[in-house]
Amino acid sequence: MSTAKTPTVIRVGTRGSALAIAQSTAIANRIGAAAGAPIEIVTITTHGDTSRESLSSLGGTGVFASALRESLLADECDVLVHSLKDLPTAAHPGLVIGATPKRADARDVLCARDGMTLEALPAGSTVGTGSPRRVAQLRALRPDLQVVDIRGNVDTRLAFVSDGELDAIVLSAAGLGRLGRLDAVATEFLELSNWPTAPGQGALAVEVREGRLDRALAAALASINHVTTQATTAAERLVLAGLEAGCSAPVGASAVVDDGLLFLTATVYSADGTAQLTSSHAATPESTAPADLHEAARDVAQRVVAELLAAGAGKLARMEGAV
Numbered sequence: 107m108s109t110a111k112t113p114t115v116i117r118v119g120t121r122g123s124a125l126a127i128a129q130s131t132a133i134a135n136r137i138g139a140a141a142g143a144p145i146e147i148v149t150i151t152t153h154g155d156t157s158r159e160s161l162s163s164l165g166g167t168g169v170f171a172s173a174l175r176e177s178l179l180a181d182e183c184d185v186l187v188h189s190l191k192d193l194p195t196a197a198h199p200g201l202v203i204g205a206t207p208k209r210a211d212a213r214d215v216l217c218a219r220d221g222m223t224l225e226a227l228p229a230g231s232t233v234g235t236g237s238p239r240r241v242a243q244l245r246a247l248r249p250d251l252q253v254v255d256i257r258g259n260v261d262t263r264l265a266f267v268s269d270g271e272l273d274a275i276v277l278s279a280a281g282l283g284r285l286g287r288l289d290a291v292a293t294e295f296l297e298l299s300n301w302p303t304a305p306g307q308g309a310l311a312v313e314v315r316e317g318r319l320d321r322a323l324a325a326a327l328a329s330i331n332h333v334t335t336q337a338t339t340a341a342e343r344l345v346l347a348g349l350e351a352g353c354s355a356p357v358g359a360s361a362v363v364d365d366g367l368l369f370l371t372a373t374v375y376s377a378d379g380t381a382q383l384t385s386s387h388a389a390t391p392e393s394t395a396p397a398d399l400h401e402a403a404r405d406v407a408q409r410v411v412a413e414l415l416a417a418g419a420g421k422l423a424r425m426e427g428a429v
């Protein structure tokens with residue numbers, strides 16, 4: 107008689123916000139099912155969660171990732187689920203991205219009072235966001251609005267509108283979707299063509315320790331990886347890296363694979379939104395194999411970065427503007 111070995115528990119580390127728990131639990135369930143192993147959710151408090159300072163003064167969104175990574179390196183968990191857009195582009199020693207699951211909607215949405223669109227908001231209306239990119243985009247399209255710097259999790263931000271403190275806020279469609287709130291609160295989907303979002307927005311990254319991975323876990327990660335998402339988000343993140351911009355920089359980037367063509371467009375804004383530079387390039391991968399898609403991603407990103415830098419993007423992104 108064979109005695110089945112008890113499968114090892116897979117510990118999934120996450121931030122404690124409702125959004126982080128929702129997306130980590132969804133991914134943990136997929137990993138657990140694929141690996142045939144029980145899962146455990148390990149909540150880790152980060153400085154970014156407890157501090158009331160603005161994100162930019164904390165050193166950008168990388169503050170969320172570092173505490174989680176310490177816990178992974180300390181073997182307090184086996185897997186981390188990050189929002190890819192919050193993950194710094196530099197590789198972390200000893201850690202690797204084991205899977206990039208299929209991306210959700212990459213768009214931002216406006217959540218405004220009385221069902222309003224951005225165009226319909228009266229002059230002087232208050233719009234809350236803590237993201238320098240969203241600030242620049244709002245100022246570019248509606249310089250007559252008042253942009254208010256806000257912090258906090260999704261519920262805190264939505265409360266500003268429902269309590270009547272602000273007229274509108276901007277959030278990611280993917281985040282609201284994962285919380286099951288999208289249909290109830292979004293009053294306008296901002297199209298990527300004139301409102302490109304953060305590199306990697308809407309995608310998740312599953313991070314693990316480098317080196318010998320448990321075989322069941324390695325197979326589970328491979329099964330939830332999405333090759334197109336991996337290539338398009340790589341192209342977008344290579345733009346950030348190439349511009350040497352941080353993850354809170356006023357940079358929007360959007361890549362898609364459509365009928366065999368990898369298309370990348372990126373926009374760099376001045377902080378005050380009065381100036382912007384856009385570059386778009388496409389490449390045809392040799393095949394849909396991961397290596398060929400990645401090669402195409404590097405190729406388009408390199409051309410977009412070169413064009414943006416030649417046009418003065420480095421200076422533009424560092425420009426203070428009349429904030």
Ligand SMILES: NCc1[nH]cc(CCC(=O)O)c1CC(=O)O
Pocket residue numbers: 189190191192276277278279280281282306307308309
């Ligand atoms: N800025 C914080 C953040 N990081 C990831 C998400 C949502 C998930 C995603 O967009 O991938 C959000 C909230 C938001 O921007 O509305």
